Amino acid sequence: MDRKNILIADDEKDVLSVLEKGLAAEGYSVITASSGNDAIALAKSKHPDLIILDVLMPGMDGGEVAGKLKEEPETRDIPVIFLTGMFPERKESEDFRMVADYVLFDKPYEILKLINVIENVLLEKQLSLE
Amino acid sequence: METETVKKTQALIDKDLIEVLLVEDDAIDRLLIERVLTKSRQPIDFAADWVGSLSAAADCLSKKEYDVVLLDLMLPDSDGLETIRRIEEVNSHIPIVVLTGLDDEQTGLLAIKAGAMDYLVKRQVSDDVIVRTIRYAIERNQMQQTLQKARDKLEMQVKERTRRLSRTNELLNREIIERKKVEEKMKEVMKIKSQFVSMVSHELRTPLTALKEGIRLVAEEKTGKLNDEQKEFLSIAKRNVDRLARLINDILDFQKLEAGKMDFNFQENDVNKIVKDVYDTMSPAIKSMELDFLLNLEDNLPKVQFDADKIVQVLTNMIGNAIKFTEKGNITISTCKKENVIQVSISDTGCGIRKEDFPRVFHEFEQLDQGGDRKTGGTGLGLAISKAIIEQHKGKICVESEYAKGTTFYFVLPIKERRSKERD
Numbered sequence: 001m002d003r004k005n006i007l008i009a010d011d012e013k014d015v016l017s018v019l020e021k022g023l024a025a026e027g028y029s030v031i032t033a034s035s036g037n038d039a040i041a042l043a044k045s046k047h048p049d050l051i052i053l054d055v056l057m058p059g060m061d062g063g064e065v066a067g068k069l070k071e072e073p074e075t076r077d078i079p080v081i082f083l084t085g086m087f088p089e090r091k092e093s094e095d096f097r098m099v100a101d102y103v104l105f106d107k108p109y110e111i112l113k114l115i116n117v118i119e120n121v122l123l124e125k126q127l128s129l130e
Numbered sequence: 131m132e133t134e135t136v137k138k139t140q141a142l143i144d145k146d147l148i149e150v151l152l153v154e155d156d157a158i159d160r161l162l163i164e165r166v167l168t169k170s171r172q173p174i175d176f177a178a179d180w181v182g183s184l185s186a187a188a189d190c191l192s193k194k195e196y197d198v199v200l201l202d203l204m205l206p207d208s209d210g211l212e213t214i215r216r217i218e219e220v221n222s223h224i225p226i227v228v229l230t231g232l233d234d235e236q237t238g239l240l241a242i243k244a245g246a247m248d249y250l251v252k253r254q255v256s257d258d259v260i261v262r263t264i265r266y267a268i269e270r271n272q273m274q275q276t277l278q279k280a281r282d283k284l285e286m287q288v289k290e291r292t293r294r295l296s297r298t299n300e301l302l303n304r305e306i307i308e309r310k311k312v313e314e315k316m317k318e319v320m321k322i323k324s325q326f327v328s329m330v331s332h333e334l335r336t337p338l339t340a341l342k343e344g345i346r347l348v349a350e351e352k353t354g355k356l357n358d359e360q361k362e363f364l365s366i367a368k369r370n371v372d373r374l375a376r377l378i379n380d381i382l383d384f385q386k387l388e389a390g391k392m393d394f395n396f397q398e399n400d401v402n403k404i405v406k407d408v409y410d411t412m413s414p415a416i417k418s419m420e421l422d423f424l425l426n427l428e429d430n431l432p433k434v435q436f437d438a439d440k441i442v443q444v445l446t447n448m449i450g451n452a453i454k455f456t457e458k459g460n461i462t463i464s465t466c467k468k469e470n471v472i473q474v475s476i477s478d479t480g481c482g483i484r485k486e487d488f489p490r491v492f493h494e495f496e497q498l499d500q501g502g503d504r505k506t507g508g509t510g511l512g513l514a515i516s517k518a519i520i521e522q523h524k525g526k527i528c529v530e531s532e533y534a535k536g537t538t539f540y541f542v543l544p545i546k547e548r549r550s551k552e553r554d
Binding site: 014017018021 | 363370
């Protein structure tokens with residue numbers, strides 16, 4: 001089975017490192033970006049299967065990055081998961097929520113739940129393509 | 131001359147026909163007066179109604195508007211000054227001219243005191259005198275009425291103003307009470323918030339201690355050998371646990387400062403020594419980032435009163451900020467004496483702060499978007515805490531910066547000896 005490619009963007013290097021390791025350990029191939037601009041560039045050049053964006057980043061934040069990705073035909077269809085420490089009106093035991101086309105995932109994340117969501121998003125994308 | 135006076139009077143009276151009510155029970159006196167009035171050579175006409183008793187006079191006054199009453203005080207149904215009072219009861223604003231007998235001028239004067247406008251001595255009245263007396267009576271009465279009206283109006287205004295003032299007063303009092311209530315409530319809320327924050331922060335520290343110690347034991351290989359990757363992830367864990375501990379400390383500090391509960395240990399201290407200590411502590415970290423760390427200290431600074439630990443905290447915070455936002459170049463700490471303060475400044479060659487952001491720098495929970503990479507996140511409390519600490523020392527903290535060129539934060543501490551000398 002081919003390894004899925006995931007791009008992660010977070011300005012906090014420590015978070016980036018542990019997330020990279022956590023996802024790699026589960027068998028994904030991981031590309032990292034430490035800013036919104038890097039994320040867009042890498043999304044264009046590497047065509048990842050999925051992008052995980054930190055919402056709060058200096059310069060271009062996660063929301064802006066997602067907007068820019070939607071504008072480009074080559075990156076438009078890549079699903080995006082947002083990671084955020086400021087989950088609006090989060091209900092108890094709610095780890096993620098759909099906001100428009102996007103998944104909003106609560107920080108700090110539990111890696112198994114995050115992977116569950118990643119798998120679902122990838123599956124949905126595959127089904128929509130078939 | 132006289133015509134002129136008359137004209138003026140006429141203009142004041144503003145009437146061509148003066149309506150007179152003559153109250154006189156003596157037929158001869160009545161005829162004499164009527165004749166004087168009707169034969170008057172003056173340019174004003176008089177119309178006189180005659181009655182012979184007070185009751186008839188009252189009746190007339192209630193039916194018709196007269197300009198003046200000529201009143202004999204000795205009537206069949208009334209006698210003396212009482213008669214004036216009784217006319218006034220019927221009509222309080224009509225001018226009264228009292229008719230007195232030849233031998234009775236005293237009564238005329240008393241009548242004026244009792245409210246009459248003037249008096250005429252019967253059988254001695256020429257038409258000039260009577261006309262002038264009547265006119266003056268009317269005129270004086272009008273002036274009195276106008277004055278009275280003005281006085282009434284003024285009184286009304288004063289009353290109205292007093293009423294409004296007392297109403298405003300009442301509203302103000304009510305507002306003061308309301309405010310006091312709100313203030314009480316705010317105090318209560320602040321107290322609860324303060325208790326909550328300190329309770330939560332302390333509670334957070336307990337699990338943090340276990341975390342920190344657990345990480346340390348594994349990282350220092352007390353539990354077995356580690357490979358490089360394991361060490362790396364443990365150092366990430368340690369770094370972030372430390373960061374969390376700093377955050378909690380910041381929140382606690384800020385809470386204490388806000389509640390005025392932070393204790394200060396003011397001692398006579400040497401600023402340069404404290405700066406050197408901080409320099410030595412932070413030097414390795416700064417040099418490892420390939421930044422120059424420079425000292426520029428003025429010799430023989432007078433000692434000042436300050437809490438060494440708190441000033442170290444301020445310096446550490448400021449240097450920490452400088453490190454965060456400086457990619458290359460240097461960080462310099464300078465000290466100098468200026469008038470009656472000692473100034474400490476920390477300059478960097480970092481990304482600088484935009485002028486419009488200056489006012490926000492010292493606000494709690496503010497983090498300026500520097501556009502670059504945040505090397506370490508913070509609470510945005512560091513500078514707010516520093517500011518509060520310096521203010522507790524009766525000093526000042528400021529920032530100067532040129533965008534993209536660098537920033538200087540400086541604070542001043544007052545020199546005490548100087549101050550007391552100046553006072554002497």
